[in-house]
Amino acid sequence: MRLLRWFIGLIFIAIFMYFNFFIYDGVLLFKLINISLFCALFVLFRVIFGPTAADRIVAVDILGILIVGMLALLGLFYKQSFFMDVALIWALLSFIASLAFSKILEGRQLDD
Amino acid sequence: MIRETIGMIFIFIGIGFDFFGVLGLVRLPDVYNRLQAATKCVTFGSAGILFGVFILNGFNSFGFKALFGIAFIFLTSPVAAHVIARAAHRSDIPLAKQTIIDDYAKDNDLKDI
Numbered sequence: 068m069r070l071l072r073w074f075i076g077l078i079f080i081a082i083f084m085y086f087n088f089f090i091y092d093g094v095l096l097f098k099l100i101n102i103s104l105f106c107a108l109f110v111l112f113r114v115i116f117g118p119t120a121a122d123r124i125v126a127v128d129i130l131g132i133l134i135v136g137m138l139a140l141l142g143l144f145y146k147q148s149f150f151m152d153v154a155l156i157w158a159l160l161s162f163i164a165s166l167a168f169s170k171i172l173e174g175r176q177l178d179d
Numbered sequence: 180m181i182r183e184t185i186g187m188i189f190i191f192i193g194i195g196f197d198f199f200g201v202l203g204l205v206r207l208p209d210v211y212n213r214l215q216a217a218t219k220c221v222t223f224g225s226a227g228i229l230f231g232v233f234i235l236n237g238f239n240s241f242g243f244k245a246l247f248g249i250a251f252i253f254l255t256s257p258v259a260a261h262v263i264a265r266a267a268h269r270s271d272i273p274l275a276k277q278t279i280i281d282d283y284a285k286d287n288d289l290k291d292i
Contacts, residue, residue, distance in 0.1 A: 076205075099194050106201040113204055113213075121210045121267035128259055129204060129217045133197060135252065136225035139232045139245060140190070151244035158251055165259040169266035 096144045103137040124168045131161025186235035193227030200224055209275035210267050214260055221256040 087101050110133065113126040135154045142150030196219060203216025229245045229252075236242040268283055 106197050109201045109205050119272050121272050125214050132221050132225050136228040139229050143232050148241045162255040169262045173266040173269050
């Protein structure tokens with residue numbers, strides 16, 4: 068059963084990589100952005116099916132970090148500088164959200 | 180020419196670290212192991228992508244915003260990881276079955292703070 072799950076995951080990743088790099092004809096940066104979005108799909112799997120609450124908090128934290136990198140690549144493609152402003156603010160809000168969620172998980176109040 | 184090559188190499192390494200960190204986030208058995216794998220996304224994943232963007236753009240506003248983003252991520256993300264791990268251990272989330280030693284549970288003085 069464990070071997071079957073491992074094999075299904077490997078086939079899923081291989082099919083995505085084949086369609087991304089050989090079928091889809093786009094700019095190289097868009098292929099890299101597609102890989103970032105595929106990673107975000109894994110993170111959403113952990114958010115939905117996470118066994119405990121701490122798994123979901125870790126997944127949301129890492130989702131913010133992934134989106135910072137993806138916004139940097141998007142700004143590199145469009146040659147616009149304001150995407151980095153959005154990325155910085157997203158990193159700040161993700162940090163504060165992680166602190167607040169873990170404080171609630173620990174059982175303390177917000178004005179403690 | 181060589182500047183674009185070095186920048187794209189940094190971006191490729193960053194994308195690779197992001198992908199394998201997220202794969203570890205799915206595969207590993209425990210909250211703490213998942214946190215340890217997922218923090219690899221930060222230190223060379225997104226920071227590698229931002230450093231590649233800085234090399235590709237040079238010393239204009241875009242590049243300096245990317246450097247500021249690297250400094251900001253390096254300052255905030257270990258704090259968030261530490262706080263999440265401490266809250267998970269204090270709220271009695273069980274460890275994996277393969278765990279051998281748990282020194283933090285012996286320090287009962289820390290729970291009174």
